[in-house]
Structure formats: C-alpha cells, structure tokens
Amino acid sequence: MNDLSLAERALDVLTCADGREKTARSRAHAAAWFAARKAGTPMPIGSARPPLQPARPERPELLSPRDVPRRRPGTRAGRQALLHAVAHIELNAVDLHWDIIARFTDVPMPIGFYDDWVAAADEESKHFNLMCDCLEADGSHYGALPAHAGMWRAAEDTAEDLMGRLAVVPMVLEARGLDVTPGMIEIFRKAGATDAVAALEVIYAEEVGHVAYGSKWFHFLCGRHELDPKEEFHRLVQRYFHGALKPPFNEEKRADAGLPPDFYWPLADETWERGAPPADAQTLGTPFRRFFAETAGAYAILRHPLPKRFAGVPTPR
Ligand SMILES: [Fe+2]
Numbered sequence: 488m489n490d491l492s493l494a495e496r497a498l499d500v501l502t503c504a505d506g507r508e509k510t511a512r513s514r515a516h517a518a519a520w521f522a523a524r525k526a527g528t529p530m531p532i533g534s535a536r537p538p539l540q541p542a543r544p545e546r547p548e549l550l551s552p553r554d555v556p557r558r559r560p561g562t563r564a565g566r567q568a569l570l571h572a573v574a575h576i577e578l579n580a581v582d583l584h585w586d587i588i589a590r591f592t593d594v595p596m597p598i599g600f601y602d603d604w605v606a607a608a609d610e611e612s613k614h615f616n617l618m619c620d621c622l623e624a625d626g627s628h629y630g631a632l633p634a635h636a637g638m639w640r641a642a643e644d645t646a647e648d649l650m651g652r653l654a655v656v657p658m659v660l661e662a663r664g665l666d667v668t669p670g671m672i673e674i675f676r677k678a679g680a681t682d683a684v685a686a687l688e689v690i691y692a693e694e695v696g697h698v699a700y701g702s703k704w705f706h707f708l709c710g711r712h713e714l715d716p717k718e719e720f721h722r723l724v725q726r727y728f729h730g731a732l733k734p735p736f737n738e739e740k741r742a743d744a745g746l747p748p749d750f751y752w753p754l755a756d757e758t759w760e761r762g763a764p765p766a767d768a769q770t771l772g773t774p775f776r777r778f779f780a781e782t783a784g785a786y787a788i789l790r791h792p793l794p795k796r797f798a799g800v801p802t803p804r
C-alpha cells in the first residue's frame with residue numbers, strides 16, 4: 488500500500504462500495520499524501536483508469552428525483568431525510584474529488600492542485616461520517632431511505648473536460664451548498680438538534696474552501712490558455728449544466744470563495760431579480776423548504792426545471 492501512487496489511491500476509494508469503508512480509505516490516503524509532502528518526499532501522481540461511476544453500497548436505493556418520497560422538514564422524519572440527503576451528497580463529493588485527481592492526470596498541474604483536492608476529499612469524508620453519526624444517533628442510518636440516482640451525472644458529463652468539471656462541480660454545485668446550508672442549519676437549530684447544527688456548521692465552513700479551490704484552478708487554467716475566466720465559465724456552465732442557477736445566492740460566502748456575482752448572476756433563473764436581499768437563513772428558508780419538499784436531495788433540482796405545480800408559487804424575496 489505504501490508505494491501506491493496518488494491516482495492508484497484515488498482508484499482504491501472510487502472502487503470501494505461501503506460508505507464508512509470508503510471514507511476510512513479516503514482519510515488514510517489523504518494522511519499518507521500529506522505525510523509524504525511534509526517529509527519532502529511527495530508520492531508520485533501516477534495514472535489510473537477511474538470507473539465511469541464509483542462503486543456504491545446496495546442501500547440506499549437510488550431513484551430518479553421525482554420518485555424520491557417527499558417529507559416535511561418540520562418533522563423528525565423530514566429532518567432525517569434532510570440529513571440522509573446531505574450524507575448522500577457528501578459521499579458523492581468524496582468520489583468527485585478523488586475522481587478529479589485520477590481522471591485528469593494527463594493534464595500537467597502543479598502539485599498544489601493535488602494538495603487541494605486531497606484535502607477536500609478528506610473533509611468530505613469527515614462530512615459523510617458526521618451526517619452518518621447524526622442519523623445513527625437518531626435511530627436511522629445512511630441507506631435507510633432512497634436517494635438520488637442522478638448525482639453523478641455532472642461527473643459523467645465532464646469526464647473529458649477538466650475546466651468543465653471545475654466550472655460545474657465546485658463552482659456551481661458546491662457553491663449551491665453555500666446557498667442552502669444556512670437555511671438547513673436554521674431548521675435543525677429550531678428543532679434543538681445541537682449535534683446536527685454543529686456538524687452542518689463544520690460542513691458550511693469547509694465547503695467555502697472547496698468552492699475556492701475550484702475557482703483558483705479554473706482561473707489558473709484560463710491563464711494558461713489565455714481565456715477570459717468569466718466568459719469561459721459562462722460557456723462551460725451552459726454547455727454542461729442544463730438549467731438556470733437558482734437564486735437567492737449567498738453572495739458573501741461566494742465572494743469568500745472567489746466567485747464574483749458577474750460569474751453566476753447572468754446564468755440565474757430569470758424569474759429572480761438581481762438585488763434581492765442578501766442570502767441569510769430567512770431568505771433561504773422558503774426556497775430551501777420548497778426544494779427539499781420536492782426532492783429531498785440538495786443538488787438535483789439544479790439540473791431540473793421547477794415542476795409545473797410550483798409555477799404559480801410567488802418568488803421569495
Ligand atoms: Fe462536504
């Protein structure tokens with residue numbers, strides 16, 4: 488195991504089906520990477536052929552978003568569904584970060600690129616375990632409920648395009664996490680679920696870094712190819728991401744992560760007006776509840792227009 492390259496370690500995570508085992512391997516490989524870096528003897532990046540889809544446990548059952556049962560977030564079952572959906576997102580995020588490491592080794596990148604995605608994969612592994620701990624403390628577990636089948640689609644769509652991957656995964660999907668997490672924290676705070684609040688606050692703080700890594704390496708590659716970052720971002724999101732981005736945006740956290748408003752507002756759902764109040768728990772609450780009531784999964788709606796029955800719902804301000 489000690490002489491494995493980073494890409495081979497990524498493959499070891501991607502081909503492991505069990506969530507707890509996958510995250511244990513992920514954390515061990517991250518520790519080995521950073522120990523070697525600290526010792527001044529970085530491990531080779533190597534190469535590997537990652538599977539088109541990562542290995543997954545038998546449970547949860549993966550359903551199309553429209554078939555995932557709806558639950559109200561104001562109930563215990565609804566809060567469990569929320570934690571379950573986040574656990575599912577985090578498990579996909581673990582694989583997404585190892586996948587970007589293994590899939591694009593033919594693109595020469597500075598070693599800091601690998602530092603960042605190994606660190607992000609390590610944090611996602613912690614996030615998955617935090618969500619599992621919360622579920623288990625409440626008498627449930629990851630796999631107890633169905634989850635979204637479509638969460639890997641962004642990875643498949645951008646399997647040949649590193650800049651497309653950076654634009655869509657960290658800079659759109661993970662940035663969306665910054666928008667919805669404050670509303671989620673509020674739901675658990677109101678319910679007095681202090682462990683879930685603490686876990687989600689860790690996730691919220693660390694996700695800013697993942698979006699920032701995306702923005703950093705996207706800008707780096709734009710510089711290498713003499714491309715205008717904003718124009719290129721718009722082009723790639725329109726190419727690989729089907730549907731408008733959903734306001735309200737957490738402009739402050741997005742700015743912390745190096746995502747300026749002129750990157751995402753031109754791609755936003757036109758039924759929203761720019762200049763809406765800044766994203767906070769209150770403004771995020773309504774779309775967040777709507778979003779989870781419909782899908783019980785955090786990112787999937789970004790890929791699908793709002794269902795017709797929401798067409799008349801007034802836009803929250
Ligand atoms: Fe995460």
Ligand SMILES: [Fe+2]
Pocket residue numbers: 580607611661694697
């Ligand atoms: Fe993340």
